[in-house]
Amino acid sequence: MEEMEVKEAIRVDHMVKYYRTRKKVVKAVDDISFSVLKGERFGFLGPNGAGKTTTIRGILGLLRGITGEISLLGKKINPNKDTTYRNHIGYIPGELGLDPELNAIQICKYLSKLYDISFNLDEILKIAERLKLDVIRPIQVLSKGNKQKVGILTALMGDFELLILDEPTAGLDPLIQAEFFEILKEKQARSNCTIFICSHILSEIEKNCHRVAIIREGKIVEISDISELKEKGLKSFQLEFTTNKGLQDFLIYLQNECPSATIKSQSANSVEILIPPEKKRFLLHAVSEKEWAGEYIKDFNVNNSSLEEIFMKYYDEEEKNIENMEEESK
Numbered sequence: 140m141e142e143m144e145v146k147e148a149i150r151v152d153h154m155v156k157y158y159r160t161r162k163k164v165v166k167a168v169d170d171i172s173f174s175v176l177k178g179e180r181f182g183f184l185g186p187n188g189a190g191k192t193t194t195i196r197g198i199l200g201l202l203r204g205i206t207g208e209i210s211l212l213g214k215k216i217n218p219n220k221d222t223t224y225r226n227h228i229g230y231i232p233g234e235l236g237l238d239p240e241l242n243a244i245q246i247c248k249y250l251s252k253l254y255d256i257s258f259n260l261d262e263i264l265k266i267a268e269r270l271k272l273d274v275i276r277p278i279q280v281l282s283k284g285n286k287q288k289v290g291i292l293t294a295l296m297g298d299f300e301l302l303i304l305d306e307p308t309a310g311l312d313p314l315i316q317a318e319f320f321e322i323l324k325e326k327q328a329r330s331n332c333t334i335f336i337c338s339h340i341l342s343e344i345e346k347n348c349h350r351v352a353i354i355r356e357g358k359i360v361e362i363s364d365i366s367e368l369k370e371k372g373l374k375s376f377q378l379e380f381t382t383n384k385g386l387q388d389f390l391i392y393l394q395n396e397c398p399s400a401t402i403k404s405q406s407a408n409s410v411e412i413l414i415p416p417e418k419k420r421f422l423l424h425a426v427s428e429k430e431w432a433g434e435y436i437k438d439f440n441v442n443n444s445s446l447e448e449i450f451m452k453y454y455d456e457e458e459k460n461i462e463n464m465e466e467e468s469k
């Protein structure tokens with residue numbers, strides 16, 4: 140029989156991780172399952188403390204006491220025993236644990252020996268230049284952002300099939316962030332490698348990934364295509380009427396026909412409302428065909444609400460919890 144082609148680069152099934160300290164037990168990762176397809180850029184998004192780094196360190200075999208199953212590139216791995224598979228993964232850790240007296244080139248040289256991969260100085264210098272990284276100065280004198288660039292360099296220098304990036308843009312200025320994603324995409328276009336990026340910043344995942352899993356308090360609350368996630372979101376209608384009376388007529392109509400609409404902002408003759416996607420055609424029709432206080436609408440605009448607004452739904456509860464804690468501490 141022909142071997143089935145493996146489509147999944149990462150597969151995690153029922154991963155659980157507890158941290159036990161003297162004071163308390165934290166369930167940092169609470170029975171999560173997901174898979175990342177070969178060749179995609181997959182975002183792993185969640186607020187600080189959600190369990191992103193724990194998940195990554197679990198996959199990489201850097202933690203004890205993980206339960207669940209992990210497969211990488213079709214092979215089931217045992218992170219507590221087998222560690223050589225790590226050599227095939229480009230990894231940017233949240234915190235670099237590198238010899239502070241070495242410079243970027245020395246670190247790349249050292250790591251390429253360790254991982255048993257080729258050392259391509261030209262490639263390294265090219266990436267360093269694009270990231271505006273000084274490769275000669277020892278990392279102990281580099282700023283946080285420049286240290287982060289060294290981490291990026293070590294993950295991008297090899298021909299890894301899989302890149303696992305833990306908050307890769309932390310400390311980088313926006314231009315360098317954009318350049319970093321540019322390099323990442325070029326690399327992927329060349330090699331079809333798989334990229335797993337964890338981040339707490341929605342916009343960077345929205346812009347740069349195909350799919351996203353959202354993690355909160357150790358649980359995955361959503362896995363979706365970025366485009367589907369946007370579809371699910373509310374539609375924003377910005378409407379401008381000729382008169383205030385026209386606007387008032389419309390608002391009465393809206394309340395009767397679409398009570399689930401919410402008003403985001405309002406002025407004398409204009410209003411911005413958010414409506415559920417299933418109402419958009421109906422409302423678009425009414426807005427363009429009907430007369431309001433005897434006149435057609437002056438102007439309108441329809442947009443997807445930003446992913447930010449969709450995302451708030453997953454963060455809301457957490458904020459309530461924080462508020463409660465503040466209450467209690469008063």
Ligand SMILES: Nc1ncnc2c1ncn2[C@@H]1O[C@H](COP(=O)(O)OP(=O)(O)O)[C@@H](O)[C@H]1O
Pocket residue numbers: 158159160165166167185186187188189190191192193194
């Ligand atoms: N070494 C540790 N010992 C105890 N608790 C930890 C440790 N590392 C992380 N945690 C806790 O586990 C939870 C998840 O942390 P982490 O995976 O670092 O989240 P994220 O990377 O999403 O910010 C947090 O509540 C954090 O405080």
Ligand SMILES: [Mg+2]
Pocket residue numbers: 188191192193233305306
């Ligand atoms: Mg983290």
